[in-house]
Amino acid sequence: xxxxxxxxxxxxxxxxxxxxxxxxxxxxxxxxxxxxxxxxxxxxxxxxxxxxxxxxxxxxxxxxxxxxxxxxxxxxxxxxxxxxxxxxxxxxxxxxxxxxxxxxxxxxxxxxxxxxx
Numbered sequence: 001x002x003x004x005x006x007x008x009x010x011x012x013x014x015x016x017x018x019x020x021x022x023x024x025x026x027x028x029x030x031x032x033x034x035x036x037x038x039x040x041x042x043x044x045x046x047x048x049x050x051x052x053x054x055x056x057x058x059x060x061x062x063x064x065x066x067x068x069x070x071x072x073x074x075x076x077x078x079x080x081x082x083x084x085x086x087x088x089x090x091x092x093x094x095x096x097x098x099x100x101x102x103x104x105x106x107x108x109x110x111x112x113x114x115x116x117x
Contacts, residue, residue, distance in 0.1 A: 001033055 009022045 001030060001037065003027075003030065 004023075004026065006019065006023045009019050009026070011019075014022075
């Protein structure tokens with residue numbers, strides 16, 4: 001909503017006519033927005049916003065039992081899923097450890113064979 005002078009719209013390679021067109025366009029839009037803001041201000045001054053009672057607002061936002069039950073069910077489901085994921089990660093880690101132990105045994109046997117030869 002701040003006025004910008006004509007020089008603000010000048011750029012290298014733009015003709016004076018194009019600069020003037022850009023300036024006029026933005027100035028017209030600025031004036032339209034100013035009119036809208038002024039109208040809104042008059043409306044707010046004449047009809048101030050209604051102040052809500054915080055206690056009334058809290059009473060309207062209490063959750064129903066159905067919503068509470070669904071949230072509890074979701075929490076249980078989420079917890080079960082989290083436990084399953086922990087178990088899967090533990091199994092994967094155990095499998096990796098077993099695989100590494102087998103690999104070390106094979107390497108040790110191969111080294112023994114290489115030493116014998």
